[in-house]
Amino acid sequence: MTDDSKPIRSTQASELHTSNSATTQGPVQQLLALLEVEYEPLLTRLSAHLRSPEAAADALHDVYLKLRAQPDIGELRSPRSYLYRMAVNVALNKRRGDWRTVNMDTGELPEFADNAPDQESAALAADEMDRALLALHALPRRRQAIFLARWRDEKSQADIAVEFGLHKRSVQKELARAESHLRKVLRRPR
Incomplete structure (x- = not known):
């Protein structure tokens, strides 16, 4: 059996699809098409990296939204790696943003004292x-x-x-x- 007769894996198929369509599509359309074809493998790999399938799905959704906004992307050498890095960066940025905010129920808020002076104290x-x-x-x-x-x-x-x-x-x-x-x-x- 020669190398030509080996079955093509899905990643190889998407690379062939990507390389053939790269000449007719721009980088953004190429990434959107690859995201559609490679969604499940990206989700699995990203879930393992982030240790959360929900965070991975959110990151891929955010990547999709960013790509739909037609960002300026230059020539891509490795579209799959670019998508993965983009998803990881989106997830990390979201995580950093979440660290800066405090999530709590509004019912807990009255427990914190308001140290700002009232109008009477300010006037005095x-x-x-x-x-x-x-x-x-x-x-x-x-x-x-x-x-x-x-x-x-x-x-x-x-x-x-x-x-x-x-x-x-x-x-x-x-x-x-x-x-x-x-x-x-x-x-x-x-």
Whole structure:
């Protein structure tokens, strides 16, 4: 029996079909035809790779939809490998997207506390901020500058002392006076 008399497997038949039709069809039509002919073997191979027949079927369906959208695909050397890689990539991208989302019933959602302030709390906070800024601007210029250097600019007391030409203890006293004034205005306990 010669090699010419061997029976043709389905994959060989589809390769012959693909190579004959490649001259008359574009790459997208070639892939769509191959997907139709090779659906079951692709599904089996993809199911083993993804360890889920459902995920494999979804991936092949998504590949079909992508191909129906007529993407720009250049010349193909191995259409079957291209289809398989395309399906694997689609499945992995879907899996990555699923990892980023949380699936839960809407009944479970009320268990999570809403940390966003309500309108009343937001209004009170805005009022308190306005009072704090007014109190800060009411401070003597040097005390205000020392306070801002410490809390806004995050400078150390030693750096502030050097910058203002003061002793470190004087900086501590100025900060204590500024904080005391702000606590009084904001009605905060010591």
